[in-house]
Amino acid sequence: MHEFAITKSMLDLVLGEAERVGAKEIRKIDLVIGKMSGVVDDCVQFYFDFLSKGTIAERAFLSFKMVPPTARCRNCDKLFELEEFNWTCPHCGANSLEIVTGNELFVESIEVE
Numbered sequence: 001m002h003e004f005a006i007t008k009s010m011l012d013l014v015l016g017e018a019e020r021v022g023a024k025e026i027r028k029i030d031l032v033i034g035k036m037s038g039v040v041d042d043c044v045q046f047y048f049d050f051l052s053k054g055t056i057a058e059r060a061f062l063s064f065k066m067v068p069p070t071a072r073c074r075n076c077d078k079l080f081e082l083e084e085f086n087w088t089c090p091h092c093g094a095n096s097l098e099i100v101t102g103n104e105l106f107v108e109s110i111e112v113e
């Protein structure tokens, strides 16, 4: 359910930005979502359709860029893609990992008219 709050703050952000530049319509919103953030793109789309009604973002196209999770091993310092539920370094077997990507959640850019 946290997608509702996320979508609302995302929409507020882009509407504020569009207003700042004097845009008449928001055409496209590029979102970056890390796969570990737990945010489901379909849910965001659903709430967006609902929340954007009557705003200048009503017809905006949502573009989702899903970022795969990567981690760095604190033991051997190697960077690798993290497999789900596997918190072990594939190089040295240590399980002290630092998440590098995968928790992202932000608006990368918007297209306005």
Ligand SMILES: [Zn+2]
Binding pocket: 073, 074, 075, 076, 077, 078, 089, 090, 091, 092, 093, 094
């Ligand atoms: Zn390692």
